[in-house]
Amino acid sequence: MSILNSSEPDGIEITHSEIDPSLIQRANEIRNRVLTFRQDEAAEWGEKIEQTGRIPDDLWERIRTLGLHKLTQPMSYGGEGFPLSLYFPILEEVAHCHGAIRMIVHAYNSLWRTVGQGSKDQQNEWLSKMINNGEVIAFALTEPDNGTGIDLKTTADEKDGQFILNGRKHLITFAEEASALTVIAKMSGESGRDGLTAFLIPNDREGLSLEPMPEMMGDKGCSHAIVTFDNCRVSQDEVLGDIGGGFGLAVRGFLDQSRACIAQSAVGLAQEALNATLQKVRSRTTFGKALASRQAVQMRLADMQVAIQSTRLLCLDAAQKFDQGQDISLEASIAKEQAIGMVKQVTDNALSLFGGSGYAVGSPVERLYRDARSLWFEEGTEEMQKMTIAESLLTNARRRERRKKHH
Incomplete structure (x- = not known):
């Protein structure tokens, strides 16, 4: 099979x-x-x-x-x-x-x-x-005022053979449970992608402090923290990869495949929502007819499954290319962008078809509806994915144009 x-x-x-x-x-x-x-x-x-x-x-x-x-x-x-x-x-x-x-x-x-x-x-x-x-590593990239791009404000100053980090990260999942954090910081005086460097810092390091963030709407139980660096000293041995190689390590080495994983997670959650909805519409009767017998309901169910399966195929495409050693920044962003729209559509329809009972805390779709919303933001919003897709399209178009001129 x-x-x-x-x-x-x-x-x-x-x-x-x-x-x-x-x-x-x-x-x-x-x-x-x-x-x-x-x-x-x-x-x-x-x-x-x-x-x-x-x-x-x-x-x-x-x-x-x-x-x-x-x-x-x-x-x-x-x-x-x-x-x-x-x-x-x-x-x-x-x-x-x-x-x-x-x-x-x-x-x-x-x-x-x-x-x-x-x-x-x-x-x-x-x-x-x-x-x-079973120890956990957390990933400290996102900042409260600067997002996750090359405009990061957390800095690393090189001094006496060490690096001194200053700045703040937030929304860092499992930072409290982690033994160490992978931290992306900007080398002082540098700018752009080449100015970012990755560090692996034990969680108990002096100058590194954690502040718990408020409970989130979904994915209950998962901790998120603000991580503050106040003259936090890091050794040369704690640089991950090369100095100036933080962007490639974060995006190509981690975020691309992680985006595809988030998209695949949305597929599983949406399939669970659809499965629960199928049970509901088959057992629920309105005006003397089973809800599942109504054509409008059947059209919604079909749309939900088409959206799930198309996203599943996009995830598989990204996975297979990653396994072959290919750059999947485009494929991962396409899968994630599609997954955000898909999981919105499916969980909205699931709640609608359940009716008022679905809105009750503890219903088969209420928790799924909340958890689905976290998938919108993990590893980048819908708009971020579209920007990545557009950048890739334009870059490829310029390359084709240059090849035509050379020939």
């Missing part, structure tokens, strides 16, 4: 002709493990999170026991080594669950890629900690 049908509850196996069959078998085993978790445990964990507003420590441990914290990490460090095209069907199943569960799995399986671009010593230390000890 096809990898594209990964949202079905039973009997579907991941296949891919160019991947080691033993890896495919392992991915299917873990996907089935996630299906069992979804059916037997996920709802109860979700209820606990909604009631307490925090992720229980036992859930972090459960995620690690299931092996969901090391799906994409290299085999050489004890990870499963799954390419994105095998990881995405698993991530989609996880995204049917509470948003905090999805967030944990995504953080583990994407954020390690920042460390993965570091020195051999950094990889040996931190990838081992993440895989063997």
